[in-house]
Amino acid sequence: MKIGELAKIAHCTTETIRFYEKEGLLPEAERTEANYRSYSARHVERLRFIRNCRALDMTHDEIRALLRLTDAPADGCGGINTLIDEHIAHVDTRIDELKQLKAQLTTLREQCHGEQAVEDCGIVQGLTEMDVGATRARHTHLG
Amino acid sequence: MKIGELAKIAHCTTETIRFYEKEGLLPEAERTEANYRSYSARHVERLRFIRNCRALDMTHDEIRALLRLTDAPADGCGGINTLIDEHIAHVDTRIDELKQLKAQLTTLREQCHGEQAVEDCGIVQGLTEMDVGATRARHTHLG
DNA sequence: TAAACACCTTGAAGCCACTACAAGGTCAAG
DNA sequence: CTTGACCTTGTAGTGGCTTCAAGGTGTTTA
Numbered sequence: 001m002k003i004g005e006l007a008k009i010a011h012c013t014t015e016t017i018r019f020y021e022k023e024g025l026l027p028e029a030e031r032t033e034a035n036y037r038s039y040s041a042r043h044v045e046r047l048r049f050i051r052n053c054r055a056l057d058m059t060h061d062e063i064r065a066l067l068r069l070t071d072a073p074a075d076g077c078g079g080i081n082t083l084i085d086e087h088i089a090h091v092d093t094r095i096d097e098l099k100q101l102k103a104q105l106t107t108l109r110e111q112c113h114g115e116q117a118v119e120d121c122g123i124v125q126g127l128t129e130m131d132v133g134a135t136r137a138r139h140t141h142l143g
Numbered sequence: 144m145k146i147g148e149l150a151k152i153a154h155c156t157t158e159t160i161r162f163y164e165k166e167g168l169l170p171e172a173e174r175t176e177a178n179y180r181s182y183s184a185r186h187v188e189r190l191r192f193i194r195n196c197r198a199l200d201m202t203h204d205e206i207r208a209l210l211r212l213t214d215a216p217a218d219g220c221g222g223i224n225t226l227i228d229e230h231i232a233h234v235d236t237r238i239d240e241l242k243q244l245k246a247q248l249t250t251l252r253e254q255c256h257g258e259q260a261v262e263d264c265g266i267v268q269g270l271t272e273m274d275v276g277a278t279r280a281r282h283t284h285l286g
Numbered sequence: 287t288a289a290a291c292a293c294c295t296t297g298a299a300g301c302c303a304c305t306a307c308a309a310g311g312t313c314a315a316g
Numbered sequence: 317c318t319t320g321a322c323c324t325t326g327t328a329g330t331g332g333c334t335t336c337a338a339g340g341t342g343t344t345t346a
Binding site: 002003004014018034035036037 | 295296
């Protein structure tokens, strides 16, 4: 199977696949005589795993850790559970942050109703006068 | 006022301020004889505005648009309202996405309870077998 | 047989909003 | 006169790709 076919199966681009190879997420493929990458069913499985993890917003580091854990069958799946739990915590944190953000934005938005002059616009005043304090530390890799 | 003092007031680093200048968000400062940047109250106000927008997770493009709108007092604040409304919509979209994500992760997590072998781990199976389909288009710049 | 076209190769640069670092200049205090 | 805090410029790194350039390969059609 050539790279384009694999890309279609995995719903991603050929560039992404080559990028995963360079990152060490996907093992290198065999090559044809023409130096084309040639993929097997194991690559399909691995790539699907990676894409699913990405769809769940895991970082490449998290995915690498997960792949290492699944490739070490001796260890059982305790480590896997922990990793997923931590990732769920990231998502939770980010949801809370965004809810707070929305509350702030909604409050700001309510400062201005009509088509008044910019000088009197409560939004502009709010944005100028707010003092948000130090940037809060990041508790999640989710943007 | 030198750059370090401004950075303290605005709760950011000197590098960030120089970066905003290069980006065209913050107007260039006067220079002292020693070629140090020298800032005025107007810079303080502008930088605070920018940092507040960033604290609300606006992109530099959104901030630039907002600054242009506030600098054109003739136009009233309709455009400003629209921009904020759109930004709130971004945040809402992202919250919904993350909630869905959490639901998926929670379902996945429930596939595995104990310390079984990796081969039988429902999480690993889930990650291998899910087929998440095409990556959904981004409706928000929020990560 | 040749041209057109789809596919493949590598490598480098761009995206965003910074952050970090290197190598040096300026200035006040001890 | 040295220490140390501050300033200057420029470059490179972050993550997860995406885009581009310049070319090689392989199949189909005229």
